[in-house]
Amino acid sequence: MNRPKESRLKKEALEEKERMLEAVIRNSAVAIFVINARHKVVYWNTACEELTGLEAKNLIGTSNHWKAFYDHYRPCVADIIIDDRFSDIARFYKNYRKSDCVLNGIHAEGWYLKLNGKDRYLVFDAAPVYNTNGKLVAVVETLQDISEFKTAEKKLQENEQKMRAVFDQTFQFIGLMTPKGILIQVNRAALDLIGSPAAEVLGKPFWEAPWWTHSPELQEKLRQAVKKAAGGKFIRFEATHLDKEGAVHNIDFSLKPVKDKDGRIIFLLPEGRDITEFLQAERLLKESEQDLQKCYIEFKQTQAELIQAEKMAALGRLASNLAHEIKNPLAINLQGLEYLKSILPPDKAYIDTIESLIKSNLRADKILKDLLSFARPAAPLIFEETDIPALINSSLFFVDPQTNLNNVTLTRKFSPDLPKVKLDYNQMQQVLINVFINAFDAMPQGGNITVTASQVEDALNRKNLRIVISDTGCGIKESDTSRIFEPFFSTKKEIGGTGLGLAISKSIIESHKGTIEIKSRYGEGTSAIISLPIV
Amino acid sequence: MPGKIKVLLIDDEKEFNHFVKLNLENTGEFEVLATEDPIVGIDLARRNPPDLILLDIYMPKLDGTAVAESLLADSLTSNIPIVFLTALVKQGELSKSSTIAGRHYIAKPVTTGDLISQIKVILKK
Numbered sequence: 001m002n003r004p005k006e007s008r009l010k011k012e013a014l015e016e017k018e019r020m021l022e023a024v025i026r027n028s029a030v031a032i033f034v035i036n037a038r039h040k041v042v043y044w045n046t047a048c049e050e051l052t053g054l055e056a057k058n059l060i061g062t063s064n065h066w067k068a069f070y071d072h073y074r075p076c077v078a079d080i081i082i083d084d085r086f087s088d089i090a091r092f093y094k095n096y097r098k099s100d101c102v103l104n105g106i107h108a109e110g111w112y113l114k115l116n117g118k119d120r121y122l123v124f125d126a127a128p129v130y131n132t133n134g135k136l137v138a139v140v141e142t143l144q145d146i147s148e149f150k151t152a153e154k155k156l157q158e159n160e161q162k163m164r165a166v167f168d169q170t171f172q173f174i175g176l177m178t179p180k181g182i183l184i185q186v187n188r189a190a191l192d193l194i195g196s197p198a199a200e201v202l203g204k205p206f207w208e209a210p211w212w213t214h215s216p217e218l219q220e221k222l223r224q225a226v227k228k229a230a231g232g233k234f235i236r237f238e239a240t241h242l243d244k245e246g247a248v249h250n251i252d253f254s255l256k257p258v259k260d261k262d263g264r265i266i267f268l269l270p271e272g273r274d275i276t277e278f279l280q281a282e283r284l285l286k287e288s289e290q291d292l293q294k295c296y297i298e299f300k301q302t303q304a305e306l307i308q309a310e311k312m313a314a315l316g317r318l319a320s321n322l323a324h325e326i327k328n329p330l331a332i333n334l335q336g337l338e339y340l341k342s343i344l345p346p347d348k349a350y351i352d353t354i355e356s357l358i359k360s361n362l363r364a365d366k367i368l369k370d371l372l373s374f375a376r377p378a379a380p381l382i383f384e385e386t387d388i389p390a391l392i393n394s395s396l397f398f399v400d401p402q403t404n405l406n407n408v409t410l411t412r413k414f415s416p417d418l419p420k421v422k423l424d425y426n427q428m429q430q431v432l433i434n435v436f437i438n439a440f441d442a443m444p445q446g447g448n449i450t451v452t453a454s455q456v457e458d459a460l461n462r463k464n465l466r467i468v469i470s471d472t473g474c475g476i477k478e479s480d481t482s483r484i485f486e487p488f489f490s491t492k493k494e495i496g497g498t499g500l501g502l503a504i505s506k507s508i509i510e511s512h513k514g515t516i517e518i519k520s521r522y523g524e525g526t527s528a529i530i531s532l533p534i535v
Numbered sequence: 536m537p538g539k540i541k542v543l544l545i546d547d548e549k550e551f552n553h554f555v556k557l558n559l560e561n562t563g564e565f566e567v568l569a570t571e572d573p574i575v576g577i578d579l580a581r582r583n584p585p586d587l588i589l590l591d592i593y594m595p596k597l598d599g600t601a602v603a604e605s606l607l608a609d610s611l612t613s614n615i616p617i618v619f620l621t622a623l624v625k626q627g628e629l630s631k632s633s634t635i636a637g638r639h640y641i642a643k644p645v646t647t648g649d650l651i652s653q654i655k656v657i658l659k660k
């Protein structure tokens with residue numbers, strides 16, 4: 001008799017529970033719908049209405065729940081559970097799995113385009129409901145719209161990919177390591193340089209990686225740099241890396257501490273910039289700058305020489321006009337003096353006076369002749385095969401008288417294999433006479449003159465005739481050496497030097513494509529070294 | 536008597552002519568006709584051909600080489616040796632006179648001794 005009451009109470013309690021559950025589901029912020037074993041919608045909560053845009057009153061009792069998601073009929077996850085078609089699910093969902101916590105539950109997710117007005121990423125979780133007999137009576141399916149999360153996630157992924165691409169594709173070498181120097185990231189460029197896979201270098205101390213192993217000093221330097229960077233310092237130095245072919249690269253290397261928001265150093269960021277080409281370019285630039293500088297100096301020199309040559313030419317024209325003008329009165333003087341000499345009584349005083357007038361007249365003529373031969377553009381050279389000892393001896397013949405006079409001993413050393421040389425006999429004789437006279441002039445108290453003639457090869461293996469005329473005379477003051485080839489430079493004005501001897505000699509030698517050099521020690525002696533190409 | 540060497544001197548320097556004439560004639564071996572005017576000189580050479588002509592190159596009226604050309608073109612004078620007197624000396628010339636392309640040169644200034652010996656050398660040829 002208690003039974004009906006008891007069962008009534010039980011029923012009330014059950015109804016109460018059902019109402020409560022219904023309220024919970026209805027008011028849940030999660031979209032939930034329920035279908036029974038015959039695929040009829042028995043529940044469609046408010047959140048589900050809002051999400052799908054379909055109203056419960058139109059769906060309850062129908063099997064149209066698919067319309068919320070698809071434009072043609074197909075099963076939802078809940079339907080798949082009822083029909084026990086899990087083996088078939090791949091036909092309908094791309095991203096699915098069995099539920100982690102609910103027996104026979106299914107999880108699926110994916111993008112649904114233009115679902116209730118916008119693209120949504122939906123997550124479905126469907127769970128079967130069994131009665132006390134273990135019979136499937138319904139399936140509860142919850143839907144979650146995680147579009148915003150998904151979009152953000154996708155953005156994040158894209159960003160990360162972009163960053164990774166930059167990281168990998170930059171020409172800079174970049175890595176990341178722990179404050180203790182263990183490498184945890186490294187980019188493509190850095191790996192490509194040494195030709196190693198990432199696995200070989202990650203997880204190990206940076207200085208033990210192939211970038212550094214070629215130099216123990218560099219390894220040590222890096223180890224110290226890591227310590228300093230771990231202490232918060234920014235480090236930068238120039239290093240070298242060997243690439244996989246063994247070529248040396250110059251690297252502008254830096255190490256930067258990376259801090260978290262609390263200021264703790266969590267990573268070290270090593271960066272390397274390959275500056276090999278830059279340095280090379282810099283070197284080339286420097287070189288070409290030097291070349292330019294050299295060119296400029298040469299240009300200036302040539303310019304100075306040109307100006308000098310131009311001046312000399314002008315001076316030459318002037319001198320030659322002048323000499324010509326002066327020679328005529330000199331010629332008259334000379335004739336007049338000779339006439340006087342012939343008509344005056346043979347008194348020694350007359351004769352001596354006239355003789356010395358004639359002499360100085362002739363000396364003036366010699367000066368003019370020297371001047372002219374210097375000033376005039378060189379006469380065309382007349383080359384003849386010349387026997388060098390004969391040339392030297394005939395030149396000495398002109399100055400020989402002085403040899404005895406000045407107590408000078410003369411030594412000749414002609415090498416026996418001297419070939420005949422093509423040169424202008426008269427002009428070369430003039431050169432030798434000038435040089436010999438200079439040597440005699442330098443030794444008024446006597447001394448030795450040595451003449452050597454030999455055949456030598458220059459740096460380019462070309463044969464040259466070399467004549468060296470050395471004296472043991474007064475030598476040339478250091479300060480004068482640069483001037484001795486200058487026309488009119490003479491330290492012997494009082495004994496009639498005009499300072500044209502060497503200037504003329506030089507121009508003659510140069511017209512033979514040869515060189516003349518004077519080496520001297522003041523107080524010890526002088527050597528004139530003449531080189532002529534043997535052609 | 537073998538007769539004196541007849542020399543015609545054409546030079547625009549009057550004093551030079553004067554002294555050369557005196558000096559040469561002083562030796563007793565020469566008879567010298569001298570003129571500053573090249574045109575007169577050419578005329579003199581035609582009318583009274585000398586043994587040798589001393590001819591200055593640079594003269595304002597008529598260049599010595601032109602005088603020589605007209606003398607050589609005239610059969611009356613074409614055989615007379617001509618010696619150019621010149622103040623221009625070529626580089627490398629050590630000797631006092633020279634012969635270039637068949638022409639004789641004597642450099643000014645010249646001593647009487649040199650002049651005479653050169654004249655004789657040329658006349659001997």
Ligand SMILES: Nc1ncnc2c1ncn2[C@@H]1O[C@H](COP(=O)(O)OP(=O)(O)OP(=O)(O)O)[C@@H](O)[C@H]1O
Nearest residue numbers: 438439442475484490491497498499500501502526
């Ligand atoms: N062998 C030498 N020993 C000492 N000084 C020398 C010698 N050769 C040349 N010199 C110096 O070089 C100067 C220039 O020589 P250079 O032959 O050009 O002229 P110069 O001898 O003075 O006059 P000249 O025109 O008569 O030759 C000389 O005045 C002298 O100071």
Ligand SMILES: [Mg+2]
Nearest residue numbers: 434438501502
């Ligand atoms: Mg000298």
